[in-house]
Amino acid sequence: MTDRRDPLLTVDGLSLSYQTRQGEVQAIRDVSFELARGSALGLVGESGCGKTSVANCLMRLLPDNARLSAGRVLLDGQDVLLLTEEEMRLRRWRRISMVFQAAMNVLDPVYRVGQQIIEAIETHGVESTDSAARERVARLFRMVGLDPQLMERYPHEFSGGMRQRAVIAMALSCDPDLMIADEPTTALDVIVQDRILRELKAIQQQLAMSIIYISHDIAVVAEVTDVVGVMYAGRLVEMGDTSDVFRAPAHPYTAALMSSFPSVSGERRSLTSLPGEPPNLSDPPQGCPFHPRCAYATDVCRTEYPPQARSGSHWAACWHPLDATLVPQS
Amino acid sequence: MESASNTPETPNAQATGSDASDGEPLVAVHGLTKLFPVGGGPFRKPSSFIHAVDDVSFQLGHGESLGLVGESGCGKTTVGKLLVKLLEPTDGEILFRFGDPDAPVAEASWDSAAIKGRLLRSFRRRVQMIFQDPYESMNPRRTIYDIISEPLSVQGMGDVQYRVDRVLEILTLVGLTPAGAFLFRHPHELSGGQRQRVAIARALVIRPSFVVADEPTSMLDVSSRAGVMSLMQDLATELGVAYLYVTHDLAVARYMCHRIAVMYLGKVVELAETEELLRNPLHPYTKALLSAVPLPDPGRRRQAPDIRGDLATPIDPPSRCRFYERCPAATAHCLDHPHPPMEEKSPGHFVACYEV
Numbered sequence: 072m073t074d075r076r077d078p079l080l081t082v083d084g085l086s087l088s089y090q091t092r093q094g095e096v097q098a099i100r101d102v103s104f105e106l107a108r109g110s111a112l113g114l115v116g117e118s119g120c121g122k123t124s125v126a127n128c129l130m131r132l133l134p135d136n137a138r139l140s141a142g143r144v145l146l147d148g149q150d151v152l153l154l155t156e157e158e159m160r161l162r163r164w165r166r167i168s169m170v171f172q173a174a175m176n177v178l179d180p181v182y183r184v185g186q187q188i189i190e191a192i193e194t195h196g197v198e199s200t201d202s203a204a205r206e207r208v209a210r211l212f213r214m215v216g217l218d219p220q221l222m223e224r225y226p227h228e229f230s231g232g233m234r235q236r237a238v239i240a241m242a243l244s245c246d247p248d249l250m251i252a253d254e255p256t257t258a259l260d261v262i263v264q265d266r267i268l269r270e271l272k273a274i275q276q277q278l279a280m281s282i283i284y285i286s287h288d289i290a291v292v293a294e295v296t297d298v299v300g301v302m303y304a305g306r307l308v309e310m311g312d313t314s315d316v317f318r319a320p321a322h323p324y325t326a327a328l329m330s331s332f333p334s335v336s337g338e339r340r341s342l343t344s345l346p347g348e349p350p351n352l353s354d355p356p357q358g359c360p361f362h363p364r365c366a367y368a369t370d371v372c373r374t375e376y377p378p379q380a381r382s383g384s385h386w387a388a389c390w391h392p393l394d395a396t397l398v399p400q401s
Numbered sequence: 402m403e404s405a406s407n408t409p410e411t412p413n414a415q416a417t418g419s420d421a422s423d424g425e426p427l428v429a430v431h432g433l434t435k436l437f438p439v440g441g442g443p444f445r446k447p448s449s450f451i452h453a454v455d456d457v458s459f460q461l462g463h464g465e466s467l468g469l470v471g472e473s474g475c476g477k478t479t480v481g482k483l484l485v486k487l488l489e490p491t492d493g494e495i496l497f498r499f500g501d502p503d504a505p506v507a508e509a510s511w512d513s514a515a516i517k518g519r520l521l522r523s524f525r526r527r528v529q530m531i532f533q534d535p536y537e538s539m540n541p542r543r544t545i546y547d548i549i550s551e552p553l554s555v556q557g558m559g560d561v562q563y564r565v566d567r568v569l570e571i572l573t574l575v576g577l578t579p580a581g582a583f584l585f586r587h588p589h590e591l592s593g594g595q596r597q598r599v600a601i602a603r604a605l606v607i608r609p610s611f612v613v614a615d616e617p618t619s620m621l622d623v624s625s626r627a628g629v630m631s632l633m634q635d636l637a638t639e640l641g642v643a644y645l646y647v648t649h650d651l652a653v654a655r656y657m658c659h660r661i662a663v664m665y666l667g668k669v670v671e672l673a674e675t676e677e678l679l680r681n682p683l684h685p686y687t688k689a690l691l692s693a694v695p696l697p698d699p700g701r702r703r704q705a706p707d708i709r710g711d712l713a714t715p716i717d718p719p720s721r722c723r724f725y726e727r728c729p730a731a732t733a734h735c736l737d738h739p740h741p742p743m744e745e746k747s748p749g750h751f752v753a754c755y756e757v
């Protein structure tokens with residue numbers, strides 16, 4: 072029996088690279104974090120920062136040219152990376168499920184939507200009879216705000232928001248402990264986005280499920296997560312309770328990300344843009360990967376990767392954290 | 402490279418609604434309508450019509466930037482395409498008054514419907530478009546110089562040396578420096594933010610008076626988005642360009658636009674100055690849209706938007722208020738009457754709703 076207080080997920084020193092014709096691209100470098108049961112974690116960063124690669128590692132859905140060079144991913148104490156493909160197949164959807172960014176491409180156009188979810192349920196032996204599986208899908212449909220009668224429809228009869236809900240219903244179909252939502256609402260309009268995020272939050276609390284939200288939209292992450300991790304150039308550069316990180320961002324990159332984000336509320340403060348471009352990950356810069364774009368960079372930043380500066384659960388990998396309460400760890 | 406600390410400032414206050422030179426708007430749109438036939442064929446009449454844009458009127462001043470905001474399918478992109486003559490309207494008129502001395506036509510105003518042939522070419526010198534997707538809107542086989550200089554050669558402006566100079570100048574203006582290093586690169590060598598700067602350069606190289614920008618920043622990462630936004634604003638002030646800024650993102654429109662028009666199912670339902678619209682939304686749809694925007698502040702809890710159901714179909718909608726089915730404030734009066742007209746509730750603040 073696992074202790075309820077143990078973290079559900081522990082990612083420890085994860086490093087991943089892709090072999091390409093241009094050389095080895097270091098997509099994830101030494102990423103470590105924990106996720107408590109029933110809590111929601113957000114991973115934010117620009118495209119190419121490695122956030123989707125982290126999700127693909129957790130799901131073990133990696134392309135052939137990917138190479139895991141180090142690290143462990145413990146789900147309930149068991150290393151997901153050491154499982155055989157068959158063992159992993161049994162855990163996908165049952166233990167970890169994922170809502171992909173392109174919901175349009177997840178559903179098979181020639182099968183009824185309900186049937187596709189029933190299939191997932193029966194394949195994993197969650198329900199033994201067809202009628203029980205059907206009943207379960209109807210319940211899931213109601214949970215995500217879809218009329219159960221829509222089970223008999225085909226994907227092309229669904230709007231974008233309805234498809235995204237169906238995909239979420241599918242991801243919930245086998246009662247996973249952890250759901251990874253990769254840009255779940257990016258392609259949707261704000262009113263639909265608002266509804267889906269509210270439903271996800273309610274379901275998460277109701278089922279005591281953990282969710283990892285991957286998004287470039289920091290406003291979405293601010294609203295739905297308990298803990299947030301900021302990624303830059305394959306590294307996790309800051310992490311902490313969402314309220315702490317947003318109130319007092321410690322890493323200059325996090326601060327830059329926030330001040331470049333427009334908001335409809337509050338005073339209309341001016342936006343600042345980040346100079347330069349993210350580094351080329353086949354040849355990342357020495358020291359802190361953010362130093363070429365950082366206003367606070369000094370000589371040490373250019374030569375040595377910074378240690379974590381920490382205050383409680385809030386930390387930032389920075390030589391000069393903006394929040395002075397963060398203390399560098401030796 | 403993007404220059405450090407570009408800061409989008411408050412849009413120029415003097416350019417709001419009307420113009421500086423002769424008081425006439427740059428663009429005046431009256432009763433603009435675009436219907437797309439559904440279910441027709443070569444030998445069959447269409448069975449119904451999508452009312453993409455339905456009786457839309459607004460004006461845009463010289464150097465002004467107007468945001469057209471709404472959900473996907475509300476017709477905002479169609480309005481943009483009608484204004485640049487990528488589509489012809491079913492009904493209604495669009496009048497342009499460029500007010501520049503070297504306009505090839507002496508007429509005071511240009512009726513969009515009459516612009517054809519040679520006139521179309523000189524029209525395109527004044528009206529340009531920036532597309533959403535910087536990956537799809539450029540020919541991958543051509544160099545940055547080819548892409549940006551094409552409008553100049555189409556317009557027959559200057560010789561090669563002149564065009565090279567103009568391209569170098571505009572590349573510097575859009576922050577792609579050193580400009581010489583970008584001339585002979587190809588689009589795939591540039592990041593998304595840099596490509597969108599090239600797209601802006603291409604639209605502005607011939608110094609148009611009016612640019613329709615269709616979601617120019619929605620495909621960009623947050624960090625490069627702020628840079629492109631402030632660039633577009635700086636250039637608007639510097640070159641005196643007016644924008645119609647088509648976007649689904651109210652937060653972006655807030656930073657880019659003097660005024661915002663909110664569209665729902667082919668109709669403009671509310672139009673006001675940006676801060677007025679955000680602080681004091683009057684139409685129930687604007688209120689719902691505004692309250693659905695997530696806030697980058699974990700301490701704040703938003704109210705759920707007050708709206709029912711999903712987007713209705715724009716195919717042959719009933720003549721009553723388009724928002725009726727979803728409206729929390731709808732009454733029997735709304736059911737029995739045609740779509741409400743736009744009324745000025747306070748100076749410059751227009752709303753189409755019976756219950757306001």
